Amino acid sequence: MAGVKGAAGCVEELRRERAGCSFNMEELTNILDGGKDITTRRREIEDLMCGDPAFKDEVPTEYLSHEDRYTTEVRKVCHLARKMAQHNISSRELGITSVTNLLRDGNPLGLHQSMFTNALLGLASPEQQRRWGRLAQNNTIIGTYAQTEMGHGTFIRGLETTATYDPKTEEFILHSPTITATKWWPGGMGKTCNAAIVMAQLHTQDECRGPHPFFVQLRDLDTHHTLPGITLGEIGPRLGLNSQDNGYLRFDHYRIPRTNLLMRHSQVLQDGTYIKPIHTKLSYGTMIVTRVGIAVLCVKKLACAVTIATRYSAVRHQSELVPGEPEPQILEYQTQQYKLLPHIASVYALILSARSVASVHGKVTADISRGNVDFLPELHTLSSGIKAVSAQDSTQGVETCRLACGGHGYMASSRLPSLYTSATSCITLEGENTVLLLQVARYLIKSYRAAVKGKPVLPSVSYLAASPPVHHTPELSNKALVEAFRTSSASLVRETEANLQRLCDMGQNYPHAWNSCSVALVRCGELHTRYYICERFLSSVESVAVSEGTKGILVCLCRLYLVYHVTLNQGHFLRSGTLSAADLSTLEEEMSDLLARLRKQAVPLVDAFDIRDELLASTLGAWDGRVYERLYDEALKSPLNKTDVPKAYYKYLRPLIKASL
Numbered sequence: 001m002a003g004v005k006g007a008a009g010c011v012e013e014l015r016r017e018r019a020g021c022s023f024n025m026e027e028l029t030n031i032l033d034g035g036k037d038i039t040t041r042r043r044e045i046e047d048l049m050c051g052d053p054a055f056k057d058e059v060p061t062e063y064l065s066h067e068d069r070y071t072t073e074v075r076k077v078c079h080l081a082r083k084m085a086q087h088n089i090s091s092r093e094l095g096i097t098s099v100t101n102l103l104r105d106g107n108p109l110g111l112h113q114s115m116f117t118n119a120l121l122g123l124a125s126p127e128q129q130r131r132w133g134r135l136a137q138n139n140t141i142i143g144t145y146a147q148t149e150m151g152h153g154t155f156i157r158g159l160e161t162t163a164t165y166d167p168k169t170e171e172f173i174l175h176s177p178t179i180t181a182t183k184w185w186p187g188g189m190g191k192t193c194n195a196a197i198v199m200a201q202l203h204t205q206d207e208c209r210g211p212h213p214f215f216v217q218l219r220d221l222d223t224h225h226t227l228p229g230i231t232l233g234e235i236g237p238r239l240g241l242n243s244q245d246n247g248y249l250r251f252d253h254y255r256i257p258r259t260n261l262l263m264r265h266s267q268v269l270q271d272g273t274y275i276k277p278i279h280t281k282l283s284y285g286t287m288i289v290t291r292v293g294i295a296v297l298c299v300k301k302l303a304c305a306v307t308i309a310t311r312y313s314a315v316r317h318q319s320e321l322v323p324g325e326p327e328p329q330i331l332e333y334q335t336q337q338y339k340l341l342p343h344i345a346s347v348y349a350l351i352l353s354a355r356s357v358a359s360v361h362g363k364v365t366a367d368i369s370r371g372n373v374d375f376l377p378e379l380h381t382l383s384s385g386i387k388a389v390s391a392q393d394s395t396q397g398v399e400t401c402r403l404a405c406g407g408h409g410y411m412a413s414s415r416l417p418s419l420y421t422s423a424t425s426c427i428t429l430e431g432e433n434t435v436l437l438l439q440v441a442r443y444l445i446k447s448y449r450a451a452v453k454g455k456p457v458l459p460s461v462s463y464l465a466a467s468p469p470v471h472h473t474p475e476l477s478n479k480a481l482v483e484a485f486r487t488s489s490a491s492l493v494r495e496t497e498a499n500l501q502r503l504c505d506m507g508q509n510y511p512h513a514w515n516s517c518s519v520a521l522v523r524c525g526e527l528h529t530r531y532y533i534c535e536r537f538l539s540s541v542e543s544v545a546v547s548e549g550t551k552g553i554l555v556c557l558c559r560l561y562l563v564y565h566v567t568l569n570q571g572h573f574l575r576s577g578t579l580s581a582a583d584l585s586t587l588e589e590e591m592s593d594l595l596a597r598l599r600k601q602a603v604p605l606v607d608a609f610d611i612r613d614e615l616l617a618s619t620l621g622a623w624d625g626r627v628y629e630r631l632y633d634e635a636l637k638s639p640l641n642k643t644d645v646p647k648a649y650y651k652y653l654r655p656l657i658k659a660s661l
């Protein structure tokens with residue numbers, strides 16, 4: 001039954017839910033994928049991979065040792081890489097699918113296929129791309145992105161690894177001067193990779209020029225032994241992603257050719273002369289593109305979680321809604337609907353917004369190649385904001401879905417625990433969320449100050465200086481709610497900037513005043529990003545060309561998203577005077593109606609995410625709803641169930657029991 005959709009074999013509850021679908025499911029799937037052609041290609045690739053028995057796990061990964069888990073996932077991902085080459089599937093195409101869900105707890109080649117490849121594309125010169133691009137593509141070189149050190153992840157300027165240019169030999173000498181300079185965390189670096197893009201402080205002509213990216217071979221391409229001058233290993237068990245062999249790396253005066261500095265944006269000439277980039281942060285470009293990718297990655301985890309929890313909620317019966325009547329599906333409880341439906345809406349809101357940021361990324365990259373960096377700060381702000389909010393909302397959403405499944409949600413076989421551990425990693429990696437929201441705030445404050453002085457600011461923040469409405473809007477249309485977000489965001493920025501200025505006027509220096517206001521500044525970053533997401537969601541829904549039923553459900557989801565976030569953040573709206581207490585009561589009443597309306601479409605809505613059973617890999621969320629049989633079958637796989645009496649009985653329990661006789 002796995003992966004094959006149809007009514008046959010489905011439990012009655014799910015059959016009934018699906019029969020009531022009010023929209024064209026395929027249209028919704030196409031919107032989420034980004035177009036009909038993409039859906040077709042995604043399905044082709046997923047069919048090809050999911051049908052392959054080599055991806056099946058003989059034993060659930062939870063029962064394997066640390067090393068066996070890693071070995072199993074390496075086997076699967078190497079098979080995947082070979083199949084991709086055979087069938088001409090690019091890493092970009094793999095990204096439109098959820099095929100990496102076949103890897104249950106981290107992808108040892110994940111960094112190779114994402115950041116390493118992106119760093120070569122974005123930071124290497126055309127000549128360097130010719131040198132390494134093909135080798136990376138055919139997996140002769142397997143790389144990672146080694147930036148974070150034991151001592152510094154956030155503060156990149158504080159990195160301690162040095163790359164000192166020696167003009168006599170035309171080489172850089174890489175060195176890790178302290179224990180805290182040890183590179184720590186890069187995915188795949190422990191045992192899988194033979195190369196890395198290493199971020200190190202570039203020293204030339206007796207001056208430090210800041211962190212720069214270098215291509216560094218770490219292991220012999222033939223024997224896979226670590227090269228002399230390098231110390232490498234795996235950092236040990238993590239909360240999740242334990243098959244990703246996150247690694248450590250140290251250099252002892254390790255020499256690499258001058259031409260291994262990635263030279264697209266800055267160069268060091270033979271004599272050691274340093275040529276500056278047109279913008280000092282261009283070497284951070286790989287992080288920008290990866291942040292947009294991470295935003296999408298998290299939402300895909302949320303889509304899996306909410307599919308599992310919604311189908312389960314349609315199958316599960318518990319308690320009495322009306323005393324004496326049969327136990328209802330738990331989806332009938334309004335509290336359950338409130339746990340699930342806003343997260344279904346979130347999937348659409350976040351996917352569509354991340355796609356908007358990706359298109360800004362495309363434009364800004366083209367600008368940069370023409371020497372124009374004017375829009376880089378805006379891109380940095382948007383990508384930081386969308387990554388942070390997406391990681392936070394997805395993690396909270398996954399956890400809510402887990403709780404919505406009661407005890408069974410705590411089972412590893414539900415897949416919800418591993419969805420949580422992978423989603424929550426996204427809050428930290430690729431720029432810790434608080435830090436990224438503070439970057440958004442930095443841009444907001446700077447833009448606000450420029451705008452009030454009448455200086456030009458970029459389009460996404462021009463609203464900050466517009467005069468606030470003196471009274472709240474009586475209307476509560478979608479457009480009015482988006483405007484309420486915008487006004488509240490402007491108001492919060494204005495208020496926070498005034499506090500910042502007041503502290504400075506009282507004699508605090510700017511960095512301390514900034515720190516004193518940073519809780520409010522994080523809120524500014526979040527509210528601005530939420531406004532962006534609401535605006536993007538609404539404008540995408542308004543402009544999409546689909547059938548009436550599909551439009552209707554999208555409008556309803558968008559409305560739920562707006563109402564949910566307005567009521568959740570009501571303090572901002574009341575404080576800024578954009579909405580009144582009466583408006584909020586009206587919206588809360590409307591929320592009840594929306595939940596009741598959308599409840600009827602909940603199962604078809606998650607079906608439209610089109611996640612195959614093999615990729616969902618959940619006892620609770622499979623298409624056919626046969627939850628209890630699956631739970632039971634999975635329990636039988638426990639190694640403890642191989643014998644009736646465990647070894648531990650003879651070794652420990654029996655002596656204890658007998659001693660007390």
Ligand SMILES: CCC/C=C/C(=O)SCCNC(=O)CCNC(=O)[C@H](O)C(C)(C)COP(=O)([O-])OP(=O)([O-])OC[C@H]1O[C@@H](n2cnc3c(N)ncnc32)[C@H](O)[C@@H]1OP(=O)([O-])[O-]
Nearest residue numbers: 147153154155156157281284287376380429430431435439
């Ligand atoms: C699959 C994934 C697996 C995981 C992989 C990883 O985790 S890999 C590891 C991932 N690791 C991380 O993600 C580490 C997270 N840390 C960072 O990204 C940065 O170090 C920082 C942004 C926190 C601060 O940086 P800083 O102290 O150097 O900067 P500052 O605060 O002093 O601001 C100076 C100016 O620079 C601007 N600006 C900053 N960044 C960018 C940018 N990318 N572009 C453009 N501009 C940027 C900023 O707006 C400000 O402009 P202003 O106002 O002066 O006009």
Ligand SMILES: Cc1cc2nc3c(=O)[nH]c(=O)nc-3n(C[C@H](O)[C@H](O)[C@H](O)COP(=O)(O)OP(=O)(O)OC[C@H]3O[C@@H](n4cnc5c(N)ncnc54)[C@H](O)[C@@H]3O)c2cc1C
Nearest residue numbers: 145146147148152153154185186187425429430431432434
């Ligand atoms: C699963 C996983 C995979 C990873 N993969 C890679 C990889 O492939 N390559 C790589 O290079 N790195 C990788 N990393 C490292 C990751 O990028 C860093 O952990 C991340 O950037 C956070 O840095 P940190 O660990 O130094 O946290 P810290 O910066 O020490 O954060 C600790 C706390 O300090 C706060 N804080 C720090 N600075 C500020 C500030 N300026 N203002 C306010 N609060 C602040 C943070 O908000 C946080 O609460 C990975 C990490 C994880 C968890």
